Amino acid sequence: MGYLPEKKTVSQFDLKGRFARQYLSFAGKSSKDFLLYLSGPGVYDSPAADVESTSVPDRNGDIISENARAGRRRYQNVDIKYEAFFFNxxxxxxxxxxxxxxSPVGYQKLQDTYDPDFFRMAVCTEAMEFDxxxxxxxxxxxxxxxxxxxxxxxxxxxxxxxxxxxLMNPFAFPAQPIxxxxGDxxxxxxxxxxxxxxxxxxxxVLLNCETHNAYNAxxxxxxxxxxxDFPELPAGKTQIAWTGGITAVEVTPRWWTL
Incomplete structure (x- = not known):
């Protein structure tokens, strides 16, 4: 009678040289430059909506107040955690x-091989403990x-x-393009x-719809x-057109999602 062998748990340290590893880039440098690799993804957590709830005596349900302009929702920062390792x-x-x-000051670009089609703007401020x-x-x-x-x-x-x-915005959130x-x-x-x-x-003329600024050379x-107001690109299709002395338009749509 056949049997199934006992399944052995293999640590990431035992995998050295056996499988392709995951890595991240931050502030223009890759963790590969430090021979530092990832053993667990933390990229799929979502941010919390910035809302306040108020309970009213003798009334069912809470009153929800959105900390954003009418018809919009504001989202809070989110902590993204990776498990990482290196050897020697x-x-x-x-x-x-x-x-x-x-050492980097302010938000920096963060990207990883778990979710390579997207990146975040991040800052690393927590102390690191090496096991x-x-x-x-x-x-x-x-x-x-x-x-x-x-x-x-x-x-x-x-x-x-x-x-x-x-232009077709593939996501549910309005983008603020550049x-x-x-023209002449x-x-x-x-x-x-x-x-x-x-x-x-x-x-x-450059129009930055996030910072609400116009500038040229x-x-x-x-x-x-x-x-x-500076326009946004809502979910779905938006037509771009012009009149007068405008000859062409370049758009960096800056699509995003959660």
Missing amino acids: GLPAKTAAVKSWLL VTAQKAAKMDLVFNCKPQRWSVEGQRTVRLESRSN FKVY SGGVLYVGDESITIHSIKDY GGFCNETILSD
């Missing part, structure tokens, strides 16, 4: 890893405090439009139902544009 050369490697992760084994290896938890968005790598690519065109408007005189840029009047264009030029 521990004193030098631990010093190098701490310098790499803890050193008898095998001259070390493992640790890497914790990054991240903005709630998972940015699409594809959404960072610039699309050049030579005539009226449609438009580079080329003023014109009007139409983004769905929104419009931006550009009174003068010398070569190009000479610096900021917000005084040259007129608009109720």
